[in-house]
Each structure stands twice: as C-alpha cells, then as structure tokens.
Amino acid sequence: MPNRGLIARTLDEHRLRTALTRAPIVLVTGARQTGKSTLARNVVSPAPSNLFDLEDPRDLARLSEPTLVLPALKGTVVIDEAQHRQDLFPILRVLADEDPSPGRFLVLGSASPDLVGLASESLAGRVTLVELGGFRLADLATDAIDTLWERGGLPRSYLAADPEASQAWRDDYISTFLERDLARLGIRIPAATMRRFWTMLAHYHAQTWNGAELARALGVSEATVRRYLDALTDALVVRQLQPWFANIAKRQVRSPKVYIRDSGLLHRLLGITDHPNLLSHPKVGASWEGFIIEQLLMFENVRNPWFWGTHAGAELDLVADVDGQRVGIEIKRTDRPHVTPSIRHALTDLDLPRVIVIHAGKQAFPLAPQVHAIPADQILSDSALLRTDAP
DSSP states (O other): OOOOSOOOOHHHHHHHHHHHHHOSEEEEEOSTTSSHHHHHHHHHOOOGGGEEETTSHHHHHHTSSHHHHGGGOOSEEEEESGGGOTTHHHHHHHHHHSSSOSOEEEEEESSOHHHHTGGGSOOTTTEEEEEOOSOOGGGSOGGGHHHHHHHOSOHHHHTOSSHHHHHHHHHHHHHHIIIIIHHHTTOOOOHHHHHHHHHHHHHTTTEEOOHHHHHHHHTSOHHHHHHHHHHHHHTTSEEEEOBOOOSSSSOBOOSOEEEESSHHHHHHHTTOOSHHHHHTSTTHHHHHHHHHHHHHTTSTTEEEEEEEEBTTSOEEEEEEEETTEEEEEEEOSSSSOOOOHHHHHHHHHTTOSOEEEEESSSOOEEEETTEEEEEHHHHTTOGGGGSTTOO
C-alpha cells in the first residue's frame, strides 16, 4: 500500500519556482486532478485575496471587474481553472507590460495552452509554460513502481486506501470528466459517444493512429473521430506521439502513435482490476510502454519526443533530445532484453550516439556498443542515466 502521507513533489516545485523568476506570467497546465492547485499553494502560499478559483462563483464575482481588481494586488496572484475566463489574457498582457509590473501571475488550467486561451493573445516573452503530470517515480520510493504503474499517477488514485478505492475513484473520474469537464472546456460531444470512443482508443493504446478503422467501428467519418482524438488530446488525457522522419530511402510511418496518458485510467478503461489481471492482459506490454514514456517526458532534460518506424517493421519507441543530444529509447517488459534488428537499423539510419533499452529487471549492463540496458526503476529515478555520457 502506498505511503499516504504528504508526498513532496520536489522536482515540480523547483520547476515552478524557476519559472516564476523567468516571466511575469506562468501558465501551469495539466489534466484534472494532477495536483496543480496544491503545487501552486505549496510554492507561493498566496494570500486569500490573491487566490481566484474560477470554478467558485464567489471568486468569479470578485473578478467581475478584472481591470479594477488585478492591478491593485501585489505579490503573486494565482488564477485557478483559467479556461473559464479566457478574456483575462489580454488584461494580463497589459499588466505584464507595465513598469513596474503590479505583480506576478500564476495561471492554472486543466487543458492545453491553446484551449485554456493562450492562443488568443500574444504573450511572447511574457509567459513561461509548465506542464504538470501525475506523480513521478522520482517523487516516490523506487519499489513503488508497480503500484504507480497499476494505479497511475493521479494523486487521489495513487494514495487511495486500497485497490478497490483507487478503482472506484478512477471510475468516478472518468464519468465526471466525460459528463461535466469536457463540456466546461467547450467540447460539445455526447458523454456516451466519447466514453465509447475513449474505451476503444484504450484498446489501440501505443499503436499507430488508424482513423479509418475507428471511424468504421463507430459509424462516423474519419474527420469526426479525428475531432474526438484532438479533443481528448487538448484535455491532456491522451498523447499523440508524432513520427520522426529521417532522410533515408526507407518508407517511414507518418501517422502518430496514441497513448492514454495516465496508466491508471487506461487500466480502468480496459477493465483491469488488479495487478495479476494487468500482468496477464494482452495490453500489458503496451501499458508498460506508455507508462515509461509518460514518466520520461516529465523530466526537464527530455525534450522534443518522437517515435520512429518504417513500413518494413523497424521501429523505436522514443527518440528524444536529452540535454541537447538525440537519444533512442526502446522499452521492453522483460528482464532479459537483447539487441533487436530494429535497434541496429535505428543506430544506422538515425545516426544515434546511444540507444537505451529500458527493461523490467534489476541490473544495468551493456548490450552492444552504443546500446545499454537500464532497469526502469533506476532510470525513472535519475534522468542523468539517459545522457549520452552516462556510464
């Protein structure tokens, strides 16, 4: 059972503190219930007069005249669930340009920056973006990896008193998200339709997007299922991992791979009830792959993620920049990884300095020149192991 005490999110707190020194406006995005509000309170401890929760009618009333209220506030002003008042961004731009600025603004939103409203206003040079996921393994003990994988990183799911309570919370989360939260984000798709699509998408987790197949199954057009996919992506519950194109003669995959971002939600959509059930499920390898990718992409030094694949079958789960060096990553749910033909092709075709095979075992060892096998619990606790100069 996970430790239900206070879990310090040290890396995320450091990221947020650093961001607040860089720009007058910081936008923190993340799916519902990832802990954005708690993080903001832990970092800035705002006075009650400087905190606005735009899902609270009282705070909405306080901001009925934002041009009068906001300039009078000093220090850091926290505006939670900012997607409900997209008209605030032009006002924040004006306040950020004042010299001296009346204060800093920490804006929280449960959607992508575009859906929150950032795209409607030019804030170049005035805003720093921070995306918050669920718990990282680096926040926890390394022996928590199986529980984190099974329950996912949403704090209330991970910290639930027992597996049944965690499952019940995730079921409620899915229902509330579909029936209420999507509509509040301006996404007008019937909850029953979206539940069916999201459940089907879970069965395609870690696969290349095939809109035609899903459209036939749902009896709608390809454009419609693409709209559904983009809606869940904007709400930060689905990831579209885009393909990397190398300048080679081979035909390469050009469609994104799709992932349910939180492994705990994936497991409930698949009807997985416990750890033994997960280990025997046909999607266990795909679930493990998605879990590892999401954990890796929470690290600040992992940027520009892609996957790579050819029509001949060669593929690499992740290609990313790690401290400015491109690294290939292959993810295997095994304790006996080996060098595959895909890894050899990737080293040659992509001119990679290093390929890391992340596995479920306990030992790190070289597999071949430029190819290293590293246990998942080690690498997810120390992103320095991803670097090309790491031992």
